[in-house]
Amino acid sequence: MSDMQRLMALLESAKLLHPVSDALSIVDFANALHSVMGIPDVPLNEKAVAIKGLIGEHEHLVLVMADGFGMNFVEGLEGDAFIPSHLAAEMRTVFPSTTPIALTSLATGDWPRAHGVIGWFVKLTEIDAISTIISYVRTSDKKPLSELGAGVEDAYSLPSRIGDATREAFHILPEQIAGSVYSNYWAGGVSQSGYDVKSPEQGVRMALEAVRAARSPTFVYLYLPQVDGLAHKLGASDEATLNAAVQVDKLLGTLATELPSNARMVMTADHGHLDALPHSSYSLTASDEIVRLCDGALTGDQRAIYAHVVKGKIDDFKEAVHRRCGSDFLVLTAEEVEAARLLGAGALSVNTRYRMGNALVLSTGNAVLDYRAVVGDDPNPIVSHHGGLTPNEMRIPLVTA
Structure with a gap:
């Protein structure tokens, strides 16, 4: 054979699961999300239309990206926990199932075959060397790609749509990555606010404050990498990792409860984990x-x-x-x-x-x-x-x- x-x-x-199937995909989700955000001329297939219906039309939209929080963690929570109780659908991420690839598909509404961010390490023709693509550096010496003659449009050749939203946007990320080259690319040039990654509750508070203070329709993006970081370090089934998943679940329950009635919270992940x-x-x-x-x-x-x-x-x-x-x-x-x-x-x-x-x-x-x-x-x-x-x-x- x-x-x-x-x-x-x-x-x-x-x-093994194919990324292109009858199941909903993160690419379908991206296009549905972009349409809800007011981005013009977004192509919607039947699955994207279905996802758009699940999201609904609300004055305020809060998207939580819980890095690494795949269905393996969802199914490990108690059945009456917040996330399992509010699971609208299951989706498949892109292949390879890695953060820069999935997030770039989320930003562009397209597959890796089109956007070219296809791994953690990517060979760039502009520098004839290997880059750590999400960090925008040459891997061997961590030198910024801009100093080597590779621009942002070279590293990330398909533009992000996120900055084209008609809603007022707030992007809340860990301090270490807020304002990074990739974060600026992903957000379409919209500025980001940083929070202490060890205190995800701070990020949740910032998201709530952004919605409460808004005077126009908003899009709030909150990125939570805590579960992913612990899974990499300790394992997906380690007690500390599982406790972090429980904490994220409780924080999202708090966020959803305290948001005003004209707001919608949506949560997904970029991938799951396997030891x-x-x-x-x-x-x-x-x-x-x-x-x-x-x-x-x-x-x-x-x-x-x-x-x-x-x-x-x-x-x-x-x-x-x-x-x-x-x-x-x-x-x-x-x-x-x-x-x-x-x-x-x-x-x-x-x-x-x-x-x-x-x-x-x-x-x-x-x-x-x-x-x-x-x-x-x-x-x-x-x-x-x-x-x-x-x-x-x-x-x-x-x-x-």
């Missing part, structure tokens, strides 16, 4: 055969790795991956990725095609392939990951109140 056939079998069995196990965690160095068969460093994430394989060596590359990782990873060509629509329906943009190279190394479950040492990134331990196609990573909630 070829790797493409194995992928189809895994999708058929629902051990990596020691027996299926692999790491690479520059001397590895897998790396030596590539023309340049690997990019993407640890469950979805892009490779620029040396011309004529793709079969050797596949064999090297399978020798090292067994059945834990598949190797697909760029043409197979496009045909399978993993990065979204439609042809890959020129930018996306360059950035992904000619091969994708895809985890079949919880396995990870850590190549951070190859690209010069800090190899800090990570317990729980995302980026793959497993249900734990792909299933996200749509909560309304």
